[in-house]
Amino acid sequence: MLELVQEIPSTNAALVARVGGGDCLLEGHWLIADRQTAGRGRAGRVWSDGFGNFMGSTPVRLAPHETAPQTLALVAGLALWDAIAVCAPGLPALYLKWPNDVLVGQAKLAGILLERVGNTVIVGIGVNLASAPVVPGRETASLAALGHPVARDAFAAILAERWAAHLGAWHAGQWPALRAAWEERAVPRGTLVSVNDRDHGPIMGGFAGIDADGVAQLRLADGRVLAIHAGDVDLVGEPAPPAARGDA
Secondary structure: OEEEEEEEOOHHHHHHHHHHOOOOOOOOOEEEEEEEOOOEOHHHOEOOOOOOOEEEEEEEEOOOOOOOHHHHHHHHHHHHHHHHHHHOOOOOOEEEEOOOEEEEOOEEEEEEEEEEEOOEEEEEEEEOOOOOOOEOOEOEOOOOOOOOOOOHHHHHHHHHHHHHHHHHHHHOOOHHHHHHHHHHHEOOOOOEEEEEEOOOEEEEEEEEEEOOOOOEEEEOOOOOEEEEOOEEEEEOOOOOOHHHOOOO
16 A cells, blocks of 8 residues: 655654554555655654655564564665666666665665664665755765656555565565575675774775675675674775675
8 A cells, every 4th residue: 555645754753653653554555755854864864855756664564583673674675676677777886785775886876764663663765766865975866867767656666566575575584585685786795885883983894795684794904704783884986896796
């Protein structure tokens, strides 16, 4: 079900409030806004709405003993990458970046925000379809500017279908296959990234994939591999060429 509203402070905040108030939202329900007046990203960042862009949120009901909930950000990224690829076939340098961004080259095209309320995770997604916000110190992109205009509602239907398929696989215990698919679409291993890690401070190394719990791996200059559980990951220069894939 796609629930469309003209204007709302935040689709994520609205679903968080509804779930917190006892509303039993079903998986497959999407709240999609024409405009958000208080949209946000990770770490409380403000993210401009941009009329014609996609701004929507959907709930996930967690069952006992399922895969680590944080992997849902990667499952959402996979669905998002697939939907973009359908709407913009042949778009070069389309990458997933851990934990929650879709890039074209070094420019951010889309982002994901997860918020948990009890046994429900609210998955929020924003995609620059018609326009890209100006973000100081960061490149951004839109599908329209890249030569692939797509109507918001058409994109929403494709995304909802891809999300339902991947979420069903996640619930069915197919995270290992989803993890492999995510890595195939991610910035290549060996890509130099900088991380402002909460445990280690600012560090730099080569992206070395994700582990079974969806935790990013960073290979340092001395050969050690460091697990990055949380933090901002930024590309340093262009992504590594595909030939660099492997155990970088």
